[in-house]
Amino acid sequence: MSNRLVVTVDDERAMLKLIQVSLEGSGYDVISFDNPHDALEELHNGLRPDVIISDIQMPQLDGYSFYEAAREINELRAVPFLFLTALDARKDVRKGMSLGADDYLTKPFTKEELLEAVGVRLTRVDELRNPVRGIVEATALGAPIIERDNQRLDWDSLKALELLFFLLENRSGVTTYEVAEALWPGKTESKASSSFHTTLYRLRKVMGGELIESVNRRYYLHSKFKINYDLDNYRQLSIKAKGTKNIAMYERAIALYKGPYLKSFDSIWVEEIRHVLETEHSALLYSAAEAALKYKDVEKATRFFQLMTEHDPYNFDAAEGLAKVWELRGNTAKAMEARGQFEELMAEEVW
Incomplete structure (x- = not known):
């Protein structure tokens, strides 16, 4: 912000x-x-x-x-x-x-x-x-992107990129063991430790060695770097939007959610965060729609419910909410369409 x-x-x-x-x-x-x-x-x-x-x-x-x-x-x-x-x-x-x-x-x-x-x-x-040693822009929502001092960085090692985001999610520092458990859960301790140090070397090579510091066998992102992390901004805006019920604040938070967390990465720790964020984003969209209805802004309520159905097609509250706002707007055909699409989707699902 x-x-x-x-x-x-x-x-x-x-x-x-x-x-x-x-x-x-x-x-x-x-x-x-x-x-x-x-x-x-x-x-x-x-x-x-x-x-x-x-x-x-x-x-x-x-x-x-x-x-x-x-x-x-x-x-x-x-x-x-x-x-x-x-x-x-x-x-x-x-x-x-x-x-x-x-x-x-x-x-x-x-x-x-x-x-x-x-x-x-x-x-x-x-x-x-001041002075900061560099500015890092980190995008985790959707395709992961890292920029340092306005220059987009290329990654030969996706594990190095994953390690960077793991450090971003653990600002209080991590041990070799904690990283190994998250990034290489199937390896022995010695092999995981070796993989960590190799990956750390590759990360430092791309980002610059001074970005990662080690104190008492814990690894941190150096405090002298200014790090703009889209997920930090999304989380803070979401908290404030839900607290204030401000429509403009909701829109700012929703606009930051450009896709699943670390799209194409499949580590368990990534999938856990991704699942939490997907659930929280559904709740944010629903809260935004309710706030819009409270202010009698049915057009924005419609848009929020539509975004919610796109984000989570199997969510009954999203489909029913969309149908109800169409009814409020006097468009029964659209309401029937919203309910019908959800029913068809559920009928196709194999349980």
Whole structure:
């Protein structure tokens, strides 16, 4: 996403709304949670904010515990974290800063104070990240494509390409054993280890040796590289679309899904992610159609249901949803056609 993303966590919905309005009015994207457990679930599912703002006193999980749990996610260890605290709770401030939080805001605070706190931390992060050693564009949805510094790369070894995507899906690092289990499950440990190191050599040869780093026998993508991964963007936009019910956000997320994950790759780990994404995309399309109907936009609801039937022809909810929107539009012939096509498809299926 082009805008910087801020995740806010507070059990007071009025406070969440105040923060959201203030930040969105200044060009930030905001995803709000009134339960820190829900926020952690989405963070573990791939939500990657540029800043996290959290209240301290929350009944479900206090801000300190939320902070520590979020910091256990490798990609979030350097993300700026701001605490919200009551004016007289100086002990909360000291404890939060001792844990490693970047800043705090005392309630009540002004819009200007909020924007300054967020802006200062983002500027500091940008300074620390620069200069980057390169920009990598990774496309996993549909035919896999990798570009480095605007140059599309060619691959003699598809296993090397698969290894790169495995590292993209495991940013906290992987061991030789974990890679071997995923990419060469049928080989002995010694042969799998040999295959891994050969493939790693080929990957470094294509991408540049500095992209992959090894620390304590774990392999990572180097943090000095800026990596634009279409699946990261898809996941984050999907989460925000379902949270806000914003039609434009749904359309942006849906447009990123250009086909199955790593099309033509057949490793078990790939197929597992592919299956999860296919299921989640059906749910996203259905949610988009429901949101469009809520806003009485039957044309967009029709398009979302049509996309859903194309994505998953055997999905009853997709076919029935499409039929119902055609009925809403007064086109009974189209409704009958949608139901008829689904019935024919099911009749042809051998169970």
